[in-house]
Amino acid sequence: MISLAGRDILHAWGKFVFTGVGLGLLIGVTLIMAGVYRGMVDDGKALLDNSGADLWVVQKDTLGPYAESSSLNDDVYRTILAMPGVAQAANVTYLTMQVRKSQSDVRTMVVGIAPGKLGATPGWPPYLVAGRQLTRGHYEAVADIATGFKLGDRIAIRRNHYTVVGLTRRMVSSSGDPMVFIPLKDAQEAQFLKDNDAIWQSRRRTEAKPAFNRPGVPGLLDAVIASQSTNAFVNAVLVTLKPGHAPNEVAESIRRWKRLTVYTRAQMEGILIGKLIATSAKQIAMFLVILAIVSAAIVAFIIYSLTMDKIREIAVLKLIGTRNRTIAAMIMQQALALGVIGFVVGKITATFSAPIFPKYVLLTPMDSVAGFFAVLLICVLASLVAIRMALKVDPAEAIG
């Protein structure tokens, strides 16, 4: 017995491949949507992994430092360092801002990393793709390649210029903004110090206040202005633990004795994925459902129209004695072949277009496998309509 479906496809292969490609693009879009969601979750996880911390200490009763702004004194880390179970405690600041290079600027998350032992200080980028880590205490930066900066570029953050000495990959904030790492003191200044005009205004305002500008106390005004120009705050303290200490225990003791809010890795994941990404996730889920329905409708329509084109031949086949199930099998095989072509095209399209998207798109093998079976299922269901039509055909129509 020859394969009727196979012969039909071979005969009208152009139409099939063309339709398959169209369906494939639709499937590709669906896969990419799923990839966008996974990418968002992965962005959150990458942010937590790359900070290298086991605990995050933030301002009391905030969800910071990523989900909410948090402000701590920069000497709090010293008391945390003294707690049992703590291996390293380092200050860190985060500020999302525009970083300028010549004429263009890029939206980045500027991370201020504390000076410390190479490799052991949390907050430092855990791996590089080019260049080196920071060695100087000021005016050097390590940037993520998603910013578009290259080694040796001079970038401007607020009023200072930094030389890019190292490049990283996949260091992004939870909203997908690439990171730029600079020394902590420079970052504190950037977070606090405004442009020159604003500084002049603030100095003038202070001079105008008689309480600060007492003639009998020379030096008072200078001291006040100096205190206004320093920033002794950081956004969080990153803590790594000594081996053998459970994160929850150490977190609890910091909470109790230092009266700060502490999150473990699991809790931070819950905050990032549960609060930051939740709305986007629902949005994408709805999109996926809509795309699946649209795909099913398209496959059903195509198979129906292909079958209707052959209705005369189907009548002849029935007349000359072809079994109903042979005819049904022919239609279903065509639907499945269309689905397979569509899936192959879709997977290839998705893989090659994923890097082009501005945010990270993560395509997992499980998603592809699930997608494959979903496509097959949709094709089977969509072909039922056409099969029903075909089986209802009266073979007598073939005779005059």
Added chain:
Amino acid sequence: MKRLPLQGRTLALLAVIVPLLALFIYVGLRSGPLAPVTVTVVAVESRAVTPALFGIGTVEARYTYKIGPTFAGRIKQLDVHVGDQVKAGQVLGEMEPVDLDDRVRSQDSAFKRAEAALREAQARQVYAQTQARRYMQLFAVRSTSEEIVSTKRQELQITNAALSAAREDVARTRSDREGLVAQRSNLRLIAPVEGVIAERDADPGTTVVAGQAVVEIIDPKSLWINVRFDQISAAGLAGGLPARIVLRSRGGQALKGSVLRVEPKADAVTEETLAKVTFENKPEPVPPVGELAEVTVDLPALPAAPLIPNAAVRREGDKVGVWQIVEGDLHFSPVKLGASDLNGYVQVREGLKNGDQIVTYSEKALTARSRIHVVDHIPGVSR
């Protein structure tokens, strides 16, 4: 007749399907989580390392002389402006004397009065002395009573004391007068050394309090840089080390200098060590006080030891080390690090030997189970 197995049409279709399938398999294996991680590898070499310290500071004058009155008053005149060169002893300005002149005159009169009182006391003393001597002589020839002799002696003593008092009075009024004159001369603001006027804090007519500076003088020859180094990276900082100074307004031009001293008191709040660095040659033109400067202090070179780029240093669990390639497999080797230089190389004290292959850059975080693919440089990173 034997049927040909492949028709032209089937061949055309295969020409489309086979590459598609191959692409599909390639995509499945090479991208996504199944793909191997691209890494670059370098061999550990022994080299001498020249560590250096980096700090930023501001240009300051070593000595700043704040010239002002010693008591409250009003400025009468100020002859100098910012930027003027002054010599030692030059009069810069004057305060209003107000009532000082009158007080000096009053003190003059008091002095003269004291002198007159002294003369009176002297006269009395001379008289008492003569009287005492005469009655002593009379007592010797029994012409007078002992009581009168004692009385005359007592008068002599009284007048002696009065004379001392009058002399001290004169001294007192003289000192008072000299004090007021000194104060009167203090009304003039005098430059203590040769230098340049850096600031003019008050203009004529302004009332200033005692201790408030009216002008500030600095000696441009005595400029130095007050540098702050992060305490963590300040090991080895000591006086006498050579330094390279880059002024902010002259980026790219490195001036030579040396560390004068490390301050005994560090900044506990900002956790920085302070040091003073001087210029070897006075920079032309003179940089303004307060300009920012970046200072690199070169420490003495260390002997050759295995050196690795600091990008290779990673953390795994609680250990610091590098990913080493041993017979094609990835293996995490903990290391103990030594001195590092500003170009990103760090010495390895323990854990690696020369010739070991270590991973420097990778496109993802590595684990012991990662499959790796060694390349020259990571794709996607433009050179």
Added chain:
Amino acid sequence: MSRKGIRIESLSKRYGEGDAAVFALKDVNMLVEPGEVVGLIGPSGSGKSTLLKCLGAVTDPTAGRMTLGDDIIYDNGWKVRDLRALRRDKIGFVFQAPYLIPFLDATDNVALLPMLAGVPNDEARARALELLTALDVQHRAQAMPAQLSGGEQQRVSIARGLVNHPPVILADEPTAPLDSVRAMAVVRILNDMARKLETAIIVVTHDEKIIPTFKRIYHIRDGVTHEEVGEGRGFE
């Protein structure tokens, strides 16, 4: 009655009920012996197509009996269970239009029938090729239907009707698109087949060229048939 051949007794086909009833066929009797080639002639609207559909086991008659060889197909309301298998194995169709499957080539179009019956592909194709040769289209064996001329298509279609060597063949205007030489060839083949394989062949036609070749002719008008003796001329 021998083992093959087809026989109809009092066959009627009624559409509608009661007063509105229309009889497409009224008490039709027909007998075709194995080896015979009979003609069926009638104008359009005479019930010719209905008779053909009943003979082809495509439409069920409302009354009467139809026998194929020794097997009763229809008997006054009763019908045999697997009509489809019957059509596949026992009845060969040659249609007015070729109705070739467009995505199979000429050989496969013909070979499809034996394949459906379980014959292995090679043998089926060999049989197909035999018939195509007999019909003088073997040089177009690999061509797709779209590449064949009208006459070639018709011949392939005839080959399909004959390939399973069915005991009964129903041919509906088989020679309509053919020229006289080819038409005679077709009639010759039909007669050869009838004689060799003892096939009973009913040919519906109004082609003047071939009517004289029939020995017996059934005329049908308004659902009623009557038999006539034909000229029975030879085929030149």
